[in-house]
Amino acid sequence: MENSELIKKINQLKKQKNAVILVHNYQRKEIYEIADFIGDSLDLAKKAANTDAETIVFCGVDFMAETAKILSPKSKVLLPSKDASCPMAQMITVEKLRKLKQLHPEAAVVSYVNTNADIKAESTACCTSMNAIEIVNKLPNEKIIFIPDIHLGEWVKNHTNKEIILCNGFCFVHSKILLEQAKKAKQIHPEAMLVAHPESPIEVLELADHVTGTGGMIRYAKENSAKEFIIATEEGMVNRLIKEVPDKKFYAIGGVCFNMKKTTLEKVFESLEKEQYEIIIDEEIAKKARKALDKMIELS
Numbered sequence: 152m153e154n155s156e157l158i159k160k161i162n163q164l165k166k167q168k169n170a171v172i173l174v175h176n177y178q179r180k181e182i183y184e185i186a187d188f189i190g191d192s193l194d195l196a197k198k199a200a201n202t203d204a205e206t207i208v209f210c211g212v213d214f215m216a217e218t219a220k221i222l223s224p225k226s227k228v229l230l231p232s233k234d235a236s237c238p239m240a241q242m243i244t245v246e247k248l249r250k251l252k253q254l255h256p257e258a259a260v261v262s263y264v265n266t267n268a269d270i271k272a273e274s275t276a277c278c279t280s281m282n283a284i285e286i287v288n289k290l291p292n293e294k295i296i297f298i299p300d301i302h303l304g305e306w307v308k309n310h311t312n313k314e315i316i317l318c319n320g321f322c323f324v325h326s327k328i329l330l331e332q333a334k335k336a337k338q339i340h341p342e343a344m345l346v347a348h349p350e351s352p353i354e355v356l357e358l359a360d361h362v363t364g365t366g367g368m369i370r371y372a373k374e375n376s377a378k379e380f381i382i383a384t385e386e387g388m389v390n391r392l393i394k395e396v397p398d399k400k401f402y403a404i405g406g407v408c409f410n411m412k413k414t415t416l417e418k419v420f421e422s423l424e425k426e427q428y429e430i431i432i433d434e435e436i437a438k439k440a441r442k443a444l445d446k447m448i449e450l451s
């Protein structure tokens with residue numbers, strides 16, 4: 152089927168089934184066309200918390216769809232590509248986290264949303280790339296166990312007086328963005344601002360003109376007087392920036408998140424038609440995880 156035909160059919164099914172389609176910024180360009188809302192993980196979580204749609208089709212990766220289910224338990228949440236998962240979320244286990252908690256009983260646990268529901272259930276508060284520093288600074292504890300991303304954790308550590316216990320998780324895409332590459336891009340485009348996602352290595356973050364999550368990148372590109380930007384994050388973000396800020400230039404220096412690209416128009420159509428793949432979370436875990444997500448929303 153042609154893309155235009157698929158888009159038409161998806162829109163019809165969406166209406167019939169009282170569904171909303173939430174789309175992360177890193178999705179394929181054509182997925183933007185069927186979105187009710189496109190955003191970063193914080194804005195998407197907030198949208199999910201406030202929807203009264205019967206069904207949420209989440210075009211992103213598994214932890215994002217799980218977050219939507221936890222925040223909107225009455226909605227049926229569907230992930231069109233069953234194996235669209237974020238490897239970083241597998242880099243911390245409940246067992247490891249419990250050991251850290253035993254070692255640091257006075258610490259609060261701040262877990263990046265890129266975690267599974269059972270990890271959120273063991274956390275004091277969640278955070279995203281947009282609010283990590285704010286959440287850490289607003290919690291009353293002087294010691295914070297920050298999981299699982301080491302790069303975001305180091306960035307937070309540089310912006311707080313609190314003691315931060317780090318973990319060794321990372322993103323395969325962002326951790327490959329190297330300082331040399333960022334410096335070279337700055338040489339080639341001397342007028343451009345370097346904007347980096349905080350999942351990137353600390354040397355890249357220290358060189359950057361601005362460090363922010365994907366939603367913040369759009370706001371920065373709109374508000375900053377510069378006309379060119381070097382974008383240190385997943386490559387697809389540049390498509391989103393071109394769509395939102397068409398009069399400026401963007402140069403990607405990040406690779407592709409293959410998990411994000413597993414969602415296609417065909418899969419979204421099938422997902423709506425067959426109501427697959429439904430996110431199911433154990434009720435007790437979901438209740439506890441909700442507290443950590445609510446704490447994040449309350450503090451940010």
Ligand code: 13P
Nearest residue numbers: 191192193279280364365
């Ligand atoms: P954002 O919250 O900035 O959209 O980031 C999500 C993510 O997975 C980055 O790799």
Ligand code: SF4
Nearest residue numbers: 237238239322324408
């Ligand atoms: Fe996970 Fe990295 Fe992909 Fe984000 S870009 S979803 S952190 S693998």
